[in-house]
Amino acid sequence: MKRRNFLEIAGAGIAGAALIPEQLIGITRSNQAIKWVQSSGSKLFGQVICDGAPFVRMASASVLDACCIIVDDSNGKSTINLKPGAETVEQYQLKASLHHRLHKSGLGPEEDLLEATITIRNTSSAIKNIDVKFVSSTHSSDQYAGQKLYIPISAAGLFKDTRHASIGSLEFLTDCDNQVGKEPFACHYLEPMASNPSVRKTKALLLAPVIDSYYPGTPWRVAMFTESSQAREFMQTTNEQNIPQWSAQQRIALKAGEERVLRCFLHIHQEDSGLAWKAFHHYGHHELAVVPEWLREVKVHYYDFLSSAHGKDGHRGDGYEADLEFFKQFRVGMATQHGYYPSIGDFLQPNRPSWKAMQGDKNGSVEMSIKKMKERIAATRAVGTHPAVYMHTLCFDDASPLFPKLKDSIMVNEQGKQIPYPWSNVDTAGSNWFMSFAAKDWRDHLLKQTEYIMEILNPDAIVLDETFLCLGYEEHPDRKGPLSDHSIGVIKDMRTLIHSYGKDKALLTSDCSMSGMVLWADGEAGDHSYPNLLGNPLYRKMPIRFQAPLCEKPWIPCSWHFIQMWEPQMDLARKIKTGVGVANGYIEFNGLKGLQPDIAARIKNDIQSLF
Numbered sequence: 001m002k003r004r005n006f007l008e009i010a011g012a013g014i015a016g017a018a019l020i021p022e023q024l025i026g027i028t029r030s031n032q033a034i035k036w037v038q039s040s041g042s043k044l045f046g047q048v049i050c051d052g053a054p055f056v057r058m059a060s061a062s063v064l065d066a067c068c069i070i071v072d073d074s075n076g077k078s079t080i081n082l083k084p085g086a087e088t089v090e091q092y093q094l095k096a097s098l099h100h101r102l103h104k105s106g107l108g109p110e111e112d113l114l115e116a117t118i119t120i121r122n123t124s125s126a127i128k129n130i131d132v133k134f135v136s137s138t139h140s141s142d143q144y145a146g147q148k149l150y151i152p153i154s155a156a157g158l159f160k161d162t163r164h165a166s167i168g169s170l171e172f173l174t175d176c177d178n179q180v181g182k183e184p185f186a187c188h189y190l191e192p193m194a195s196n197p198s199v200r201k202t203k204a205l206l207l208a209p210v211i212d213s214y215y216p217g218t219p220w221r222v223a224m225f226t227e228s229s230q231a232r233e234f235m236q237t238t239n240e241q242n243i244p245q246w247s248a249q250q251r252i253a254l255k256a257g258e259e260r261v262l263r264c265f266l267h268i269h270q271e272d273s274g275l276a277w278k279a280f281h282h283y284g285h286h287e288l289a290v291v292p293e294w295l296r297e298v299k300v301h302y303y304d305f306l307s308s309a310h311g312k313d314g315h316r317g318d319g320y321e322a323d324l325e326f327f328k329q330f331r332v333g334m335a336t337q338h339g340y341y342p343s344i345g346d347f348l349q350p351n352r353p354s355w356k357a358m359q360g361d362k363n364g365s366v367e368m369s370i371k372k373m374k375e376r377i378a379a380t381r382a383v384g385t386h387p388a389v390y391m392h393t394l395c396f397d398d399a400s401p402l403f404p405k406l407k408d409s410i411m412v413n414e415q416g417k418q419i420p421y422p423w424s425n426v427d428t429a430g431s432n433w434f435m436s437f438a439a440k441d442w443r444d445h446l447l448k449q450t451e452y453i454m455e456i457l458n459p460d461a462i463v464l465d466e467t468f469l470c471l472g473y474e475e476h477p478d479r480k481g482p483l484s485d486h487s488i489g490v491i492k493d494m495r496t497l498i499h500s501y502g503k504d505k506a507l508l509t510s511d512c513s514m515s516g517m518v519l520w521a522d523g524e525a526g527d528h529s530y531p532n533l534l535g536n537p538l539y540r541k542m543p544i545r546f547q548a549p550l551c552e553k554p555w556i557p558c559s560w561h562f563i564q565m566w567e568p569q570m571d572l573a574r575k576i577k578t579g580v581g582v583a584n585g586y587i588e589f590n591g592l593k594g595l596q597p598d599i600a601a602r603i604k605n606d607i608q609s610l611f
Contacts, residue, residue, distance in 0.1 A: 011586040015458035032110045034268050036063075036102060039084035044100045045114060046084050048138060050220045050268060052249055058241045064116040064266050066098050067442035069252065071129040075100075082118065093124035094254075104164040105267065105279045113279060114266040122254035131196075133249040134264035137239065138222050141215035144182040150212045150273040151176055151187055152548035154205040155513035156468065158536050163422070164514070166473050167191060168201030173201030175538055176273075176545050178204075182244040185236040187211065189516075191471055191482035194231030195250040200473070206234075207516040208548035210280045211246065212273040223267040223276035224248060228285040228519050230262070231484065260481045281551040281599050289495060292504045294386060294460070295554035298333030299579040299610045300590070301525060302385075303558040306339035306366055308584025311594060316358050317366035318424075319584045319591055326592035327383045330582060331607050334556055335380050336463050336525070338390040339427045339585065340368050345396030345435070346403075347389075348452045359399075373457055388461040388508070388525070389453050391446075391489075394437070394469050395421045400428030402445070406504075409439035425586075437470060437487040438479035450494050456502045461506040462498060463525045463558075467491070491520045508556070513539065516549030523554035529581065540572050547576065553578065555594040562585040563599065567577055570606050579610065 039046035045063045048055045056063055062083060070078035070092055080089045082098035089096050096118060103113040124127050139147070156164045157172025176284055178185075187204035188195060208233045210225040226232045226248050233249045250266050267279045281287075307319025320337065327335065341347045342355040354369035373389075380387040397404065410418040411434040421432035435442045453462060470487030474480060495507040509524025512518040513533065524546070528534050539545075559581030569580045582603075585592030595603070 008499050023603075034110045034112055036111065036114065041414055042084035042087065044084045044087060044098065048114075048268060050140070052146070055140060055220075055222065055268075057139070057142055058137070058239070058243050058259045060136055060239055060241060061243055061245065063138055064100070064134060065266065066116065066118050066132070066134050068094065068096050068118070068120060069133070070094070071131055090123075093122065094128065094130070095123055096120040096122060096550055103283065105282060107275050107278055108269060112268050113283065115283065116264045118262045119259065120254065120262070121259040122256060126252045129251060130254060131249055131251050132262055133247050134224075134226075134350055135245055135247045136222075136266055137243055137245040138213075138266060139213065139244070140220035140222055141218045143215060146215050147244065148214055148216065149180045149185070150214065150543075151178070151179050151204060151386040152207040152210065152273075152277070152545040153187075154207055154468070154515065155539055155545060156205065158539060159530070160532070161512070161514070163469060164205070164472070166200070167205055167471065169205075171201070171203055173204050176541065180236060182238060182242075183236070184540045187234050188232070189226070189234070190231035190484045191473065192233065194482040194484055195233040197251060197310055199233065202221045205471075206548075207281055207512070207545060208277060208519070209234075209284065210250075210273070210276050210548060212276045213246070219270045221271075221273075221276070222271055223269065223273070223279070224264065225267065225276065225280040225284050225367045225595040226264050226279075227262075228516070229488070231482070244458060257345060272543050274547060277315065277543070277551060279550040282547070285519060288492065288520070289499055289522070290504045291553060295506055295523050295556065298386065298554065298556045299557040299573075300332045300607055301333045301558060301579060301581045302327065302329055302330075302335040303527075303560070303581060303583040304336065304340060305583070305585030306330050306337075306368075307589065307591060309591075309593065312589040315363050315364065315366075316361060316585065317368075321379070323584055323592040324379055324383060327380075330592055330604060331611070332385050332582070333579070334379040334388055334461065334525075336390055336558070337373065337376060337475045338391075339372060339425070342368075343397035343400035343429050344392055344427055344432065346400035347449050347457060350452060350456060359429040360424075367456065370456060377457060377459055382435065386460040388463050389457060389459045390463050390465060391449060391453070392465045393446075393467055394435045395423055395432050395466075396435045397428055397430050397432050406435070406441055406445060407433075409435050409442035411436040411447075411472075411474055414475050416475065416601070431601060436474050436476065436479065437490060438474040438476070438481070443486065443490045446490060447493055447497060449465060450497050454498060454505070458501070460504065461522075461525075462494075463508045463510065464491070464521070465495070465510050465526065467509040467517040467526070468511040470517050471515050485489055487517070489555045491517055495521055510558075512550050513546040517552060519549050521553075523556060524550055525556050525558060527558040527560055527581075529557070529559035529569065531565075534565055534568045534572065540568065540575065542575060544572070545575060557581045559583055563588055563590065563595075566603065566606070573610055580607065
């Protein structure tokens with residue numbers, strides 16, 4: 001039976017599909033609820049049937065086909081379609097092939113995962129720019145107007161963070177659960193321009209490249225995901241029969257003779273989107289290192305902003321030592337030193353044994369030294385707590401003597417102007433600037449700072465702050481374009497460097513609710529305790545958005561608002577069986593020593609319940 005005839009019969013309804021002899025339509029694993037159907041005369045799958053219902057309902061529709069559109073053709077007609085009957089095509093000086101492979105994801109008893117692989121080679125002597133697109137018309141219902149989509153949208157939309165305004169943060173959707181019906185819809189993983197150069201902003205910036213389609217009242221769901229290393233545009237359109245179809249697209253530039261392999265996955269499941277996120281981590285993300293096991297045991301993270309033992313108006317510098325006496329009582333598993341540096345961005349130098357920190361504090365600066373930091377680290381370990389040291393990704397204070405050599409690394413906006421960084425506090429000696437990951441000098445500087453901290457201080461972890469800023473656009477004429485290619489690379493390099501000091505050393509990124517940089521780190525330790533983030537019920541809505549990039553990696557957040565936000569902290573910690581943050585020296589100044597007895601008792605009891 002020809003594929004078209006089969007699909008037309010299958011589309012007539014469940015009863016019609018059940019009458020078709022299996023040997024004619026090639027159903028495999030017919031004793032299972034999910035049945036994948038190979039098209040006649042092809043190794044590609046043209047249908048998937050779940051509990052007897054066909055999920056591809058029209059002859060022109062697809063389970064997971066592909067196409068390659070040559071952008072250099074101004075007429076837009078140079079398109080290679082890869083589908084059953086056309087698995088390999090040589091045309092327009094390209095050779096392209098599509099391959100299907102079934103997997104058991106391990107998250108269910110059946111073959112529930114279809115992997116589609118495009119291999120494409122440029123046979124010409126010139127560069128070719130190509131839009132490579134995977135396309136699927138697989139739906140668990142034909143009531144398309146009722147289609148919903150659960151996607152891990154960046155929480156920058158809740159925060160209304162202007163630092164992502166160039167990507168569209170001020171108009172981001174705020175709920176991960178969206179009614180899309182059959183209307184046009186687009187969302188993006190990494191910067192939109194990284195996958196589609198004609199699109200600069202998005203309303204849905206994804207933390208991981210996973211979309212999950214479902215229909216209320218129907219048990220089956222269809223998820224599509226791609227590889228973590230590559231930007232993607234996910235888009236819903238309708239075909240000529242007005243059937244909605246989802247595509248995952250990216251633009252690639254193939255050099256003469258170059259070959260690329262791209263992958264996309266279709267996951268059929270019956271649970272919430274968290275299951276699709278797990279499948280993505282198994283198949284779409286390659287973990288480059290082993291996460292230190294001690295991170296998984298940390299339930300309380302203490303953060304110190306070079307605080308005072310005497311509250312808000314006290315002279316800074318002794319709050320860490322005062323609170324350290326209480327680490328065991330509050331079961332602090334990791335403690336991070338923040339604010340210790342003379343200039344943010346210039347954290348440590350081997351030829352600078354001592355310096356003045358907190359130079360902007362009205363109560364006076366703090367005498368800091370390598371010796372004092374080492375003593376803190378030793379004392380922290382002595383009470384059974386893992387010591388960590390703070391770094392920032394992009395903020396650089398021009399008071400640093402290193403600034404003149406690095407000032408060309410400042411990020412440039414669309415108007416051609418260098419961008420000031422919107423942070424000025426007691427740790428600021430001069431003015432802060434937005435530095436660019438696209439600048440090699442800045443990347444090299446961050447790696448050298450990482451080396452100094454690890455070599456001189458030997459902490460157990462480095463906490464890299466505000467890594468959601470690893471996404472964005474650089475407009476400097478010599479390095480114009482999206483930041484993610486550079487930022488992902490430097491985070492990988494930092495992690496490799498830190499691990500070279502011991503298998504139990506760790507790199508922790510931050511703000512994984514606003515970007516997915518934790519994919520290339522050992523875990524998450526960022527600050528999220530604000531009313532419009534942690535305090536918003538959408539932030540804690542299950543499945544929780546940041547679990548898409550985080551998955552099984554450790555979550556040990558900072559919380560400067562730790563008393564004010566204690567209730568939502570505990571709500572989140574209980575939902576996902578993870579930790580909480582306590583702090584001193586910024587926003588709240590009680591620390592652990594200064595807590596009122598009743599508040600301290602309650603916090604201790606709540607912390608105990610997490611173990």
